Amino acid sequence: MAESLSKYYFSTKDLATITILGALGGGFSVYMGYIIAEIFNIMKVWFPVGESLSGVHLIWIVLVLGITNKKGSGVMAGLLKGCVEFLMGSRLGIFVVVLSLLEGLFAELGFWPFRKYRKLAYIMAGGIGTASNVVTFQLISPFQDMSLFALATFMAFISGAVFAGILSLGVVDSLEDAGILRKEKNKKEGIRITATKAAAILVGLSMIIMVGSVVFMPPQQTPDPSVQDPAATPVDDKMMKFTVTGSVNNEKEYNFYDHKEHFVVMESQVICNPHKLTNYTGLPLKFILEDAGVKPEATKVDIVAWDSYYNTFDLSKAMSDDVIMVDTGGQLKIIANGLSQEYWVGMIKTIRVY
Numbered sequence: 001m002a003e004s005l006s007k008y009y010f011s012t013k014d015l016a017t018i019t020i021l022g023a024l025g026g027g028f029s030v031y032m033g034y035i036i037a038e039i040f041n042i043m044k045v046w047f048p049v050g051e052s053l054s055g056v057h058l059i060w061i062v063l064v065l066g067i068t069n070k071k072g073s074g075v076m077a078g079l080l081k082g083c084v085e086f087l088m089g090s091r092l093g094i095f096v097v098v099l100s101l102l103e104g105l106f107a108e109l110g111f112w113p114f115r116k117y118r119k120l121a122y123i124m125a126g127g128i129g130t131a132s133n134v135v136t137f138q139l140i141s142p143f144q145d146m147s148l149f150a151l152a153t154f155m156a157f158i159s160g161a162v163f164a165g166i167l168s169l170g171v172v173d174s175l176e177d178a179g180i181l182r183k184e185k186n187k188k189e190g191i192r193i194t195a196t197k198a199a200a201i202l203v204g205l206s207m208i209i210m211v212g213s214v215v216f217m218p219p220q221q222t223p224d225p226s227v228q229d230p231a232a233t234p235v236d237d238k239m240m241k242f243t244v245t246g247s248v249n250n251e252k253e254y255n256f257y258d259h260k261e262h263f264v265v266m267e268s269q270v271i272c273n274p275h276k277l278t279n280y281t282g283l284p285l286k287f288i289l290e291d292a293g294v295k296p297e298a299t300k301v302d303i304v305a306w307d308s309y310y311n312t313f314d315l316s317k318a319m320s321d322d323v324i325m326v327d328t329g330g331q332l333k334i335i336a337n338g339l340s341q342e343y344w345v346g347m348i349k350t351i352r353v354y
Contacts, residue, residue, distance in 0.1 A: 014068045021067075022077040025060030026084025026100075032056060033090075034342075051134065051155035055163030058129045061107050062168040065125060067181060071112060074125075078104020091342075093308020099136055106132035107164075118184065123165040130160025140307065239306075239331050239347070246353035249293030256325065256332055262287050266324050268337050271344070280335050282326030285351075286319050294319075294353055302352040303334050303345040311343045315353075 010018075064077040082100025090096040107129030114121040134153045175181040240256040263281055270276040289301070294315065301318040304310040313336070317323065322337035325348065332348040 010068075010070060010073070014070055014073065017067050018064055018073055018077050019080065021060045021064050022080030023084050025057070025077070025081040027088060028060070029057045029081065029100075030085050030088045030090050051152050052159050053163075054133060054156050055126055055130045055159035055161070055165075057133075058103060058107060058126050058160050058164035059168055061104050061129060062111070062122060062125050062164045063171060065107065065111050066122065066168055066172040067175070069184075071108065074104040074108040074111065074129075075101065076104070078102070078107070091309050091311055093305075093310065095140075095307050095309065099133065102132050102136055103129045119166075119169060122169040123161045126160035126162075126164030126166075126168065127157040128160070130164060131157040240327070242332060242348050242351060244288060244292040244351045244353065247295045247298040248289075248353050249295065250291075252292065254288060256283060256327060259283055259287070264321075264324060266322075266335065266337065268335050269341070271328070271333075271341070280324060280326045282324040282335065284321065285323040285325060285334070286321065288325070288351065289315075289319060289353065292353070298353050300354055302350075302354070303343075303348060304350040304352060305345050305347040306349045307347065309345060309347075310352075311345050313343070 060081060061074050061077045065074045078100045079097070081104075082097035085092075085096045085100060086094055092099065107125045110124035110126075110128035111121050114124050131153050134149070134156045138149055172181065176183045237255070241253055242256070243251070243253045245251050262283055264284055265279050265281050267277055267279050270278050285301075299315050301313045301315055302310050303313065313323070317336070317339070324335050325332055326335055327333075328346065331346055333346040334344050334348065336343050
């Protein structure tokens with residue numbers, strides 16, 4: 001019987017560990033994403049600095065690698081984590097499954113080559129796994145300014161090294177000291193860094209870059225909707241069309257530039273830089289909802305992107321004068337005064353009322 005069981009690469013304990021930590025990580029990431037976004041919105045922190053906390057999402061994957069000590073466990077945990085996030089209503093939609101899977105893959109690529117150096121393996125797994133998140137987003141929604149991409153990637157790596165790397169190592173060490181896990185033998189410590197020192201480094205770098213981003217660095221160079229010619233129809237007309245569905249009297253497709261006579265100008269924060277203001281010219285969401293005829297029982301509005309990312313507005317906010325739709329370089333985007341830029345959904349495909 002024992003010989004039969006030994007044929008399986010993952011033991012029952014390994015599979016239970018992957019399942020439990022992967023599921024916990026999925027639930028944690030969904031709610032932590034909302035919390036972090038709101039904290040940084042209140043602090044008026046520019047996007048790349050916000051990556052200083054992104055490592056918390058990789059803790060679970062690195063823990064799985066450390067506890068099971070099996071190749072492939074990180075990928076499995078990442079896949080499960082992504083599926084749980086998707087089923088719990090992540091605003092990234094189905095894309096979150098791919099994103100989490102790649103986090104697990106890159107965490108393994110950072111972990112196993114340095115396995116004989118215990119601390120370095122954890123640091124690289126956390127750092128590379130977290131940085132892969134920024135790189136993946138760069139492929140589908142690229143920064144116009146590569147210095148911002150480099151800054152965001154650097155902050156993500158440092159955050160992953162501290163939170164997903166050093167913190168996970170501390171948890172595994174505690175489990176070994178308690179006799180729950182078998183202690184590893186003949187593992188070199190490699191670089192010497194304590195959790196306290198690592199946290200101090202992260203806090204110091206975050207403060208320096210936060211101040212620098214506010215004082216010295218320019219905002220991301222996105223097209224200014226206020227200076228675009230509304231009469232010029234974009235080349236990709238498909239991206240200028242969207243559909244209103246759900247609890248409305250008239251479900252139909254709209255073309256953004258068919259309603260130029262209703263365009264308004266609104267002052268709001270610069271995209272990716274909440275410290276500066278600019279003027280946006282666009283179509284009020286209120287006009288679209290009134291034209292479609294919102295039914296009395298409706299209370300919420302989802303703005304859904306082409307990649308399934310979405311965010312939810314209270315109907316009262318959506319019907320206010322503070323929310324407009326603008327053309328940002330050939331893609332429709334929501335601009336919402338008074339709300340975190342997490343709500344500024346781009347590449348709009350559907351407006352869902354319910």
